[in-house]
Amino acid sequence: MPSAKPKVVRKSLAKAPTGIQGLDEVTGGGLPKGRVTLVCGGAGCGKSLLAMEFLVHGAVRYGEPGVCMDFEETEEKLRSNVASLGFDLRALAKRKKLLVDFVAVERNQIAESGEYNLEGLFIRLAHAVKTIKAKRVVLDSIEALFSGLTDATILRAELRRLFHWLEAHKLTAVVTGEAGEHTLTRHGLEEYIADCVIGLDHRVTEQISTRRLRVVKYRGTSHGTDEYPFLIDREGISVVPITSLALTHKSPTDRVSTGIPALDDMMEGKGFFRGSSVLVSGTAGTGKSSLAANFCRAACARGESCLYFAFEESPSQIVRNMRSVGVNLETWLKKGLLHINAMRPTSIGLEAHLAGVHKSIERVRPSVVVIDPITNLVSVTGTYNVKSMLMRLVDFLKVEQITSMFTNLTFAGDPQERTAAAVSSLMDTWIVLRDSKPNGRPRRELYVLKSRGMAHSREPRELLVSARGLELGNILRDHTVATAVAGQGGITAPE
Amino acid sequence: MKKSSARKRRPAKTSRRDFYILRLYIAGQTPNSIAAIANLKKICEDKLRGKYRIEVIDLLKKPQLAKGDQIIAIPTLVRRLPPPFKKIIGNLSKTESVIVGLDLQPAR
Numbered sequence: 001m002p003s004a005k006p007k008v009v010r011k012s013l014a015k016a017p018t019g020i021q022g023l024d025e026v027t028g029g030g031l032p033k034g035r036v037t038l039v040c041g042g043a044g045c046g047k048s049l050l051a052m053e054f055l056v057h058g059a060v061r062y063g064e065p066g067v068c069m070d071f072e073e074t075e076e077k078l079r080s081n082v083a084s085l086g087f088d089l090r091a092l093a094k095r096k097k098l099l100v101d102f103v104a105v106e107r108n109q110i111a112e113s114g115e116y117n118l119e120g121l122f123i124r125l126a127h128a129v130k131t132i133k134a135k136r137v138v139l140d141s142i143e144a145l146f147s148g149l150t151d152a153t154i155l156r157a158e159l160r161r162l163f164h165w166l167e168a169h170k171l172t173a174v175v176t177g178e179a180g181e182h183t184l185t186r187h188g189l190e191e192y193i194a195d196c197v198i199g200l201d202h203r204v205t206e207q208i209s210t211r212r213l214r215v216v217k218y219r220g221t222s223h224g225t226d227e228y229p230f231l232i233d234r235e236g237i238s239v240v241p242i243t244s245l246a247l248t249h250k251s252p253t254d255r256v257s258t259g260i261p262a263l264d265d266m267m268e269g270k271g272f273f274r275g276s277s278v279l280v281s282g283t284a285g286t287g288k289s290s291l292a293a294n295f296c297r298a299a300c301a302r303g304e305s306c307l308y309f310a311f312e313e314s315p316s317q318i319v320r321n322m323r324s325v326g327v328n329l330e331t332w333l334k335k336g337l338l339h340i341n342a343m344r345p346t347s348i349g350l351e352a353h354l355a356g357v358h359k360s361i362e363r364v365r366p367s368v369v370v371i372d373p374i375t376n377l378v379s380v381t382g383t384y385n386v387k388s389m390l391m392r393l394v395d396f397l398k399v400e401q402i403t404s405m406f407t408n409l410t411f412a413g414d415p416q417e418r419t420a421a422a423v424s425s426l427m428d429t430w431i432v433l434r435d436s437k438p439n440g441r442p443r444r445e446l447y448v449l450k451s452r453g454m455a456h457s458r459e460p461r462e463l464l465v466s467a468r469g470l471e472l473g474n475i476l477r478d479h480t481v482a483t484a485v486a487g488q489g490g491i492t493a494p495e
Numbered sequence: 496m497k498k499s500s501a502r503k504r505r506p507a508k509t510s511r512r513d514f515y516i517l518r519l520y521i522a523g524q525t526p527n528s529i530a531a532i533a534n535l536k537k538i539c540e541d542k543l544r545g546k547y548r549i550e551v552i553d554l555l556k557k558p559q560l561a562k563g564d565q566i567i568a569i570p571t572l573v574r575r576l577p578p579p580f581k582k583i584i585g586n587l588s589k590t591e592s593v594i595v596g597l598d599l600q601p602a603r
Contacts, residue, residue, distance in 0.1 A: 104565045109581065111596030114530070114588035119522040120554060120566035127558035149568070149584075 013220045016064070016136065016172040019057025020050065021359075022239025026224040027215060031196055034170040036163050038193040040177040040185045041200030046211060046232055047176040048072070049085075050200070051138040053236050054174050056087045058136045059097035064172075066136035067128040068100045069121075071144035075100045085236045096132040101125075105148030112150060118158040122165060129171065137166060137173040146187045163192050184216065195219045201227070213239055229389075231355030240355045240392060251275070251453075256302075256368070256403050259294030262472035263431075266448055266457035272429055273453060274367075275401035277394050279424060281408040282433030286444050287465050288407040289313075291433070292370045293322040293329060294470055295405050299368040300332035307366035308340045309357060311373060315340040326469035339364050354389045358396065368403050374423065375409040394426045428452045433463065445476060515539075515547040516576040517597075520561070522554045522569045527586040531570035534587035542599045572597075 015029035024030050031037045031054070039047050055066035070078055078100055079089045092098035101124055128134065142159070149155050166173045175193065177185030184190040190197055197216040204210075212227040230239040255270035264271040272278055278295075280288050292308070299306045310318055318340060319329050332338035341360050343353070361369060374390065390406075397404045406427070424430055429451040436445055447460035462473030519535055521528035532551060539547045554561050554569070564573050568584040574597050583596040593599075 101562060103567060105567065111581070111583045111592060112585050113583050113590075113592040113596060114534075114585035115527050116568040116570060116585045117527070118567055119569035120520065120561050120571060121568075123522060123554045123558045123569075124561045124566070127561070145567070 015221075016058065017062060018050075018054045019061050020053050020237050020239065021362075022228065022230065023050075023213070023237070026213075026228055026239060027196075027218060028221055028223055031172060031174065032218070032220070033172050034167060035195040036166055036173045036175055036193050037196040037198065038175050038177055038185070038189055039198045039200065040179055040190070042179045042202060045179075045200040045202040046230070046237060047200055048140050049082075049232060050198075050237055051140050051174045051176055052078075052082050052087070053085075055098060055136055055138050056082070056089075056092070058172075059092055064135035065097050065132040066099075066138065067125065067132065067134045068098070068138040068140065069103055069125060069128075069142075070100055070138075070140050071103045071105060072141060074102045078102075085234065099128045099132050099134070101128050103144075105144045107148050110148060115154075116151075117154065118145075118162070121158075122162065125162075129169065135170075135172060137171045139173065139175045141176040141178060143177055143185065143187050143189065159189070160192055200230075229354060231359075233356075233359075235359075238355050238359060240358055250401070252401060257298045258291075259296070259298035260291070260470050260472065262461070263446070266459075266461070266472075267429075267451055268454050268456065270454075272403055272451075274403055275398055276403060276428035276452070277397065277426060278403070278405045278429040278431065279408060279427040280405060280431045280433065281410050283410055283435055286433035286435055287325075287446075287463055287470065288409070288433060289318070289372055290322065290325045290327070290465060290470055291431070292372050292405050292407055293318070293325070293327045296338060296368065296370055297327050297329065297332065299403075300335070300337040303337070304367040305337045305364060306332070306339070306368040306370070307360060307364045308338065308370045309360075309372065310340055310342040311344060311371070314342050318342075324467065325465055326467050339366065354393060357393065361396070361400070361402070365400075366402060368405075369397060370405045371407070372405075373407040373409050375407075390423050391426055424450075429456075446472065513546050514576060515543055515574065515597075516550070517547060518550045518552060518564070518573045518575055520552050520554055520564070520566050520569060520571045520573070525569075528570055530586040530588060531572070534590070534593070535572060538587070538590055538593055538599075542594065574598075 014033035015027070015031065016033040017024050017030035039050055041047050052068065055068055058064040058066050068078070073081065075089075082089060089098060089100060093100070103121070103124070125137070129137065145155055146152070163175075175189060177187070177189040180186040180188070184197065184199065196218045199214045199216045201212045201214070202210075203212075211230050211232065213230045214227045215223045215225065228239050230237055252274045254274050255272065256274050257271040258264050258267070280291055282288050296306045296308055308318070313321070315333075319333065322329050329338055333340065339360075343356070357371075394404065406423070408423070430449040431446060432449050433444065433446050435442060437443075444463040444465065445460050446463040447458065448456045459475045461475055464471045464473055517535065517539070519531060521531065535549060539549065552560055554566065564571070570584070570586060572583040572587060572593075574581040581597060583593060587593050
């Protein structure tokens, strides 16, 4: 099709998409087509799974049949391993989409006498490739040859020949290798593979396991160089972030209600910007969740879907508690507009958690997301990690133009509360809730600390919570409050 | 049983237990393949006269046969009978290691 503007023609490297959520974004479209990619990492880091997903997705989604030469698992074992991810290798084999050839290398059965080469392996591979007209090949893990054959000189020459052969036949290949102590792979496979190297890592810090992926090298293309957390679950691998971190998202000008008319009034009478991120911080019992519930209800009432991540309470608990403050969430749950996703962050680790959040969002495609509270994530890991995680999440939500609300529990007498400080720069709007006891009578207060792009009220108001719902009282003008505002953050009146 | 392009020796009168069925996998007429065939014949004539049969399989012609005996290297010699199954890779130029590898009793 002729395009309106003459473009500079730049020959970019052809890519073969892996179909793995996130990985194709990180690599700018997939693995180098017609070339060999090395995937390396320690035991149990997900190398084989990545390779198999590349093969299965290639066969199913991209019309590229694939051959797996498996040096570790028999066909039966491999078949049952990937069946749990919903891949039916037998059916794929029947349709000539995917072939598995188990290559047994048993040291004790093989004696050597004189010169040889690995032509047998080449013939098997070529035969399998020809049988199904394969475009993709996985060799998992070819390093098994090193334990089976003693002549390393022959082996290295043959591996070099094998990788040349794959490229000469325009096959997109994934070769896996076990991580070495001082090298990427135990047997230095990276010496032969110049185009693309992906490192996987699985570490356990403070009993929490995290998986990470890094594109170590990708010749001829720009790629993300960070370590990206990834998750392995029922659906296989997903890499976070799903979107790049470029600040290119659009900023809509339309507004969404906060769910509390008086709070909308404090924000030019219109509420939040659509697609903006809102932080609600406050000490315990100041009404953060209630505020979030009102926000959800308003979204559902507009006919929009809403995804509520509850890190502290079960769905039924939330529904019950919110009913007591006049918010009926059950209706919207039943109508399918409200989705409550309850989980404890500590149970799976931060990265897995983040990936889980991403996946739920992708599935539900809500227009409003609530995360209640982000404070629990800090309990999993340090503040820095939380910030980078939230940055990715916030960017993702903005690109998707999802309005998001994050609640944050602050602690009395801790004005430099770290999480709030760390994440506040990511937030467009910051609403502060707190307790105070002027004249010995406890009350809740709310004010809008910041809200980018609008003329918002900075005046603190009393927050009234009753069975009728949330309401805002008059502007508070007494002196104690004014001092407290200057201090910002969660503050109780001095004893 | 798979068919094979075979060079056969008529089995002599000998018990099944002593009879050797050897299969040699090659890929085309490469120097190593030719050497392996010659070396194997010589060793068999020396050690197993009348008690062996050699089947030579050219994988260039029958690539589908490589999987069955788990062939990776070329040439590969497989002792199919008597059990146990044994494998030797290489052009069989090192006679001693072939004799040890095939577990051939001395002819004497």
